Amino acid sequence: MKKGINIWSFKNGMTVRECITMAQDAGFEGIELSLDEAGEVALDSKEKDILQIKKAAEDAGIDIPSLATGLYWSYPITSSDPKIRQKSKDIVKKQLEIAALLGADCILVVPGAVATLSPDSEVVPYDIAYDLAYEAFAELKDEAESVKVSIGLENVWNKFLLSPLEMRDFIDKINSPYVGAYLDVGNIIYSGYPEHWIRILGKRIKKVHFKDFRRAVGTLEGFVDLLAGDVNYPEVMKAFKEVGYEDYAIAEMIPNYKHYTNQIIYNTSRSMDQILGR
Numbered sequence: 001m002k003k004g005i006n007i008w009s010f011k012n013g014m015t016v017r018e019c020i021t022m023a024q025d026a027g028f029e030g031i032e033l034s035l036d037e038a039g040e041v042a043l044d045s046k047e048k049d050i051l052q053i054k055k056a057a058e059d060a061g062i063d064i065p066s067l068a069t070g071l072y073w074s075y076p077i078t079s080s081d082p083k084i085r086q087k088s089k090d091i092v093k094k095q096l097e098i099a100a101l102l103g104a105d106c107i108l109v110v111p112g113a114v115a116t117l118s119p120d121s122e123v124v125p126y127d128i129a130y131d132l133a134y135e136a137f138a139e140l141k142d143e144a145e146s147v148k149v150s151i152g153l154e155n156v157w158n159k160f161l162l163s164p165l166e167m168r169d170f171i172d173k174i175n176s177p178y179v180g181a182y183l184d185v186g187n188i189i190y191s192g193y194p195e196h197w198i199r200i201l202g203k204r205i206k207k208v209h210f211k212d213f214r215r216a217v218g219t220l221e222g223f224v225d226l227l228a229g230d231v232n233y234p235e236v237m238k239a240f241k242e243v244g245y246e247d248y249a250i251a252e253m254i255p256n257y258k259h260y261t262n263q264i265i266y267n268t269s270r271s272m273d274q275i276l277g278r
Contacts, residue, residue: 001245001249002030002063002065002247002248003028003030003248003269003273004028004030004249004250005030005250006034006209006250006251007019007031007033008068009251009252009264009268010022011255016053019031022265024060024061024062026269028269029062030248030250031057031062031064032067032108033067033102034067034069035067035071035094040053041067041098043091050101054102064102065104065105065250066107066182066250067102067108068107069091069108072109075087076110076116076122077092077132078113078114078129078160080122080124085136088136089136092109092140092151097147099149100147100148100149105148106152106182106206107149108152108154108207109152109153110154111158111160111161112129112160113129115158115159129160133170134174140179141176141178141179144176150180150206151180152181152182152206153170153171153182154182154187155167155197163192164192165200167197180204181204181206183201184208184252185210185231186211186223187211189212189213189230189231194232195232195239198243198245199239203244205243206247209251210226210251211223211226211229212225212229212230212231213229213230213231225267225268226272237277
């Protein structure tokens with residue numbers, strides 16, 4: 001497995017190029033970028049600007065294996081508002097387009113939500129959310145297939161697709177080699193065991209996030225440094241070996257910006273070396 005880091009893990013205010021340089025210095029082989037509403041990689045980015053970022057990564061000897069975004073929390077694909085649903089689908093299309101330019105082979109997509117973490121979020125009936133999500137990705141799979149970039153549906157705290165069996169069956173129903181799972185092992189600990197998800201999803205796994213979480217905390221504050229939580233990484237790695245997953249493991253750290261330094265980037269690299277047996 002290859003070792004990557006998500007750009008959200010870095011201190012606020014750093015440029016993409018600065019993050020690429022630090023990722024390389026810390027020993028990572030790849031960096032996962034993020035599509036934002038504004039910024040260096042944004043909905044209105046020009047092709048030439050994206051290609052310059054790709055070149056910066058190539059010059060540093062760093063891959064860009066995938067493209068994430070946090071925009072789906074603001075524009076859920078399961079919203080009752082058709083305008084928001086269309087905006088969400090447009091974001092998927094733009095994300096696919098930019099990923100292809102960057103040379104990434106996967107995008108991280110939140111597959112809608114019954115409700116988000118915000119207490120003010122819309123609560124969508126589960127069956128309606130399922131139908132809306134299926135309708136959207138059955139349509140969007142053609143876009144993914146055309147640019148040969150996979151849509152990775154992330155298991156996340158969205159109160160939706162809550163079990164590996166349901167995620168598996170949802171992906172199989174869409175029936176495309178370019179729609180699969182973006183498996184976040186840390187997100188599972190709140191309610192289950194990542195090794196179960198790995199063995200059930202198997203070849204459907206497109207990319208992987210590494211995080212760690214303490215069940216006893218049970219809130220967002222439960223996310224901790226790698227090897228400091230309840231993820232059974234020896235069992236997780238055994239499961240990955242069993243299903244033949246050899247692609248990127250991308251660390252997605254959740255920094256406390258009040259007292260945050262980038263030392264966590266280097267610490268995470270060393271922890272991943274231990275997990276990956278390097």
